Structures are given as structure tokens and as C-alpha cells.
Amino acid sequence: MTLSYPGGPLTGHLRLTGSKSIANRALLIRALTPGGFEIDGLAAADDTVRLQQLLESDEEVLDCGPAGTTYRFLTGYLCRRRGTQILTGSARMKERPIGILVDALRSLGADIEYAEKEGYPPLRIGYSALDRSDRVSIAADTSSQYISSLLMLAPTLPTGLKLTLEGEIVSLPYIKMTLALMQHFGVHHHWEGQTIVINPQYYQARSFTVEADWSAASYYYSLAALAESADLKIDGLFAESLQGDAVVQQLYEEFGVTTTFTETGVRLQKAAGTPPPPLFEHNFVECPDIAQTLMGTCAGLGVQGLYSGLQTLFIKETDRVKAMKTELAKVGVSLYKIPPHMTEKTGVRYFAQEGRADFAGGTPRFATYHDHRMAMALAPLALLHPVEVEHPEVVNKSYPDFYRDLQTIGLTTKEA
């Protein structure tokens, strides 16, 4: 698909898709709630639709496709569902590690076997009471999804759970999101140092509306930053959010994009003539899903990037740093790891980005690596020059209406 923009101020009004992360938690909690409840604004995201279908399915093989959150949440959930199921996924899912969660569940008494390769999906999961212990320690430095999976299950266990998080905690806002949603459905917790304590409790049925997706909003911030001037209205986003990615509001202030909350959502504005910053520096450990967006923005504006907290990106839908490095190189922008000896004293791994997207070679053709965020993070460059996106349908994973919404604000899409 070729994306382009006729030029001029970027304006428009749209209603943003619901948060996949919140929708998936609401679905899982609903499955654990006696009597269930209604969920409003369920994301149309493929990953959410899939979780909903799999929770209702009594087939022996459950296929999560590329949906990581879906896979990790179901791994915990299925341990306490009657019968034995094979939980599988796409070729990429079979490369995304699951051993940390499996070990934690096994220490509680779970009946889980690796169906192919040790440490990776697919899994054969049988029923167990999960009553061997009331406590478990888990490495928190790889994926918060393992922790969320255990937390949501915790109040339904015979003796509850004391879950100790070991080492650096990545994606902490997603853990807090899980706990906040559990709280909404009547389940209490408390922290004792690095340990989250959850006693046996019942989830309470409550009405629930899914917030719009701040990760998806990041692409509009990027578009606004790349536009000469912008005035966009995006409905469904609110100041009080459970999502860590709401931090895009602050991050894009550096690029001259301001956020005003209205009764129905936000208004993003950028005044003509706002100069970009010379350098953008950020640690993405709490907001990994918007790292690619910022890389795209910096590339378009020729802003130097200094990034840390990218250590979880290599086990997501693709190795995201590697993929961005390859794609940005097509427009002359370099992304590279700062040699460890130069930053040894800080104990932090940094990546640097340099260069301004150069379209002298014509329309770049961006590959998307089965990763929705590759397509969506590179799409805003279309404000500067037409760009071609391979396999544009990858966006369906979290945001099926992405291109329709881009059209609403004046971008043009042409099928290849």
C-alpha cells in the first residue's frame, strides 16, 4: 500500500480504537467472574477477538496466532480449566519465551508440558488445583505479561498468592494496569516490598467500558509532530488513564505537540514554525510499545535519538530494534547500539539514532515483519513523502481501522 499526503495543515476528527491491553484483561477477568458482565467498547483488534473466541472454545488445540498477551494470559487461565489443551501460536510465537511463566506455574503445582521446544510455545496444559504453594518468585526483567497472567488468576487460588518480583521490573505500568482492573472488579491487593499479596477473593461483576488506546494515539502524535501545523481531535482518550503509554502527551511536548482534554477526548495541536529539538532522549522500559513511534518521528524530523530501556523489544512481534534499523536505513537514518565500553559506568544499554529521512532514492518500500507497530510507526513519514508499506494488513493485530482513520485526517492510501 502506498501512503501519501497532499500537503497543508493536518486537521481532522476521529474516534480512536479501544485499548487491546485493557480489553484483554477485562475478557480474562470476566471469564473468572461468576455470572460474567458486559464490556463496552471492546477493541476490534484481532488479538482481542481471538482471546474472546479462545475463552469460549472447547477445542483441544487453541491457536493464539501472533497474540502475545492472549497467549500469556491463557497459559495461566488454562491451568485451572478442566481438560487438557494444547496452546499454540504463530511461528513467531514459538520463538517468544514462556519458560519463566511455566516455571512459576509449575511451582504452584501446574500440569504443563512443552509440546515442542523446552521454554517455548506450544504448551500442553492440563487441569490442576494450583494448591502446592501460596507463594512464588518470578523474574520481572523479561515480560510483565507473565506477572499479569499470575495476578489475574491469584484471587481464585485456594490460598491466594504472594508473588515476589525479582530483578529489574520491565513494563511496570502494565502490572499496575492489571492490579487497577482487578481492583475495579472488587479484588484487593497490597505490596510488601517487591511482593504483591492477593488473598483468595471473588471477582465482582461490574459494568465496564474500555478506554481508547494510547499506544494507537502515539501515531497521531507522530503525524502531528511531522506536520507543518496540526489540529486533530481524537475521541475516547481521557486524562485519567490506566495506560502507561499515555506518557506520549509529555514526550511530544518536546516536539511542539500540545494536548488539551475536551469533553470527548483530546485535541492535539502543533503551531506552524515550531522547531524540532536537536536531541530526543528517553528510557522506554515503562512504555516499550511506543519506542518505534518515536524512532519514526525522530527520523522524519532529523532529530538525534538516544534511547534506553529497549531490552524487551527483541522478543516482541519481531526483533523491533533490528527491524527499525533495517527499515530506517532505507531512508538514510542510522540506528545503532552505543558500544558498551562507552557507557559502562552508567550500567545502561543505549541506542543512538542519527540522520534525517532522505527520499532522494524515491518512494521507500518498508517491510513490516508481521509487526503491526512497524507499519504504524513508519506510516507518519508519508507526511513528508509517499511511502510504501508491505503487508499493510498487519495493523489488524491491534488497530484494524488504522488506514480508514488516516484517510479521515487527509492521508491517501493506494493499494499496491
Ligand SMILES: O=C(O)C1=C[C@@H](OP(=O)(O)O)[C@@H](O)[C@H](O)C1
Ligand atoms: O500486558 C500487556 O497488555 C502488554 C505488556 C507489554 O509487554 P511486556 O510486558 O512483554 O513488555 C506490551 O509490550 C504489550 O504490548 C502489552
Ligand SMILES: C=C(OP(=O)(O)O)C(=O)O
Ligand atoms: C507487544 C505487543 O503485543 P503482544 O506482546 O501482546 O503480542 C504489542 O502490541 O506491541
